[in-house]
Amino acid sequence: MIPKSIGASSSESGVAEMRRLIARHKTWDWLFGLLGTLALLFATLVFAALFGQMLINGTPQLSWEFFTSFPSRRAASAGILSAWVGTILVMLVTAVVAVPLGIGAGIYLEEYARKNLLTDIIEINVTNLAGVPSIIYGLLALGLFVYQFGLGQSIAAAGLTLALLILPVVIVATREAIRTIPQNIREGAYACGSSKWQVVSHHIIPYSLPGIMTGVIIGLARAIGETAPIITIGALTFIAFLPPSPFSNPEQLISFEWLLAPFTVMPIQMFNWISRPEEAFQANAAAAGLVLLVMTLSMNALAIWIRYHFRKKIKW
């Protein structure tokens, strides 16, 4: 009699106790879900503030003249012509140097390298270089390209610096893209009598191209926004002219004089305007920032789109 009543009452209160416990834990779960959503919301708000503030301050400056005028001492008539031309030329040098080197290094490490000390050293190096602050690349460039090689504060020096900076990005992207290709593709090609380079050029490179492209675009987007290494090589100067055109010399088909020309790029121009004490230049900085933001974000978006698109399409 006694045990029964105790049992009944305790199990009843036990169930109630357990229900309360479960409810409490469910509340905590819900609260954390809320916290996570709030964190995402915070990130979105920050982005909105960043973009919104630039939009408000910069839009009045954005006009056709802004893109076709040189920087000037008067804020209202100053533009970004030399900056965007410089950015495109520097990126050209960066891409021409970094893309073949990065893809080549990635292919070598994935397809050719034997497991030995040299390979280990190269791999550790690439990981390490990815973590070196960008301003250190600027110091390297200052000592090596500007003074040792005598390139001066030129487009070539800046392009080479940024190429070294994004090299690890391209290498890692190439390697990751190659690693997803199943082994039986290689074996099939070898069985048909392919040489190693035929396997690589007919199969490995085409199949890993979307992944490599993603890495290249992300790397170039990063290079476009890099300011510190370019400032370090001493390229913060007032540039109100364009580099010589590659077609200016009638005796040569294409002249490479522009490679050694002084230059300015978008982020440098923006930094220049931010550090001016006059308020009017802040609007120019915002407008330049807006252009820079649109450039890098659209490149990043393109890279993300390529990755998602091809990941869905490719089925091994």
Add this chain to the structure above:
Amino acid sequence: MMSSILPLKHPPGTLAETPGALPQGWSAARLRRRLAERAIETLLMLAALVSVFTTAAIVAILVWESVVFFRTVPLLDFLTDTQWTPLFDDAHFGIIALLSGTLTTTIVALLVAVPLGTILAIYLSEFAPFRVREVAKPFLELLGGIPTIVYGYFALLFVTPVLQKIYPELPGFNMLSAGLVMGIMIIPYVSSLSEDAMRAVPMHMREASYAMGATRLQTAVFVVTPAALSGLASSYILGISRAVGETMVVAIAAGMQPNFSFNPTEPAATITAYIVQVALGDLPHGSIGYQTIFAAGLTLLLITLVFNILGHFLRKRFREAY
């Protein structure tokens, strides 16, 4: 010497033109292909070696210029002096005055990035519905792609004025707003690495936890997080390394005045901001001012190297754990 011991009858390149000297069954075409294959492999290896040359060049340049610098400035002064005024008549070379700025901004940045990054990582890996994750991950990636100069502008002309509304005595240049924005900047970095670590925890561990009646939060906090701990730690450490090396945000928003202080509401220069400041001026090549930036750069490289190696080691551990 070698050729007298091992007579090399066919130096490479001559073989293809003298078919009679070929090994049995080898056609000239096959040999040419073999040589081409070798050449391609060598080229690719040279491309891979560029990274090694880069590292060697970085170390060589920084050490070379620093050695010259340390001939004039004793290492002890460099490490113990609390003033950094290399360009004044009364020159002091105390790296501590720059390190304090670097440390303070980094700590402020971590106070933002570590909690928010971790919460986002746990949320995205364990809680978020599939659709939210599919949108949030590329969005965070985009945030990570914003140029640092834009973040610098944001810190100086948005965050500082907002902070000044709350705390009117805050100077226009301060480490607080630079640190906060730097923290926001490295959130995507911390969250994506942490999320990768949590995703690497095998599903059966979660399933076992759910089978015991644990809730999502309990599973996330008591099962997944401990299992991914070394990965989380590595993401924080690589975040530190990013914050230490970050340049434009601090150069724009924290001022460029070396100041031995750990008070985030004061202006100060970091190591990186100092390098920018010197590069902005026109210092002659080979002067002591020119060499200081290499000594400062070497210090920066050593600090980030320690954190990178630590982070790399921890990341390797979580990769091998399961």
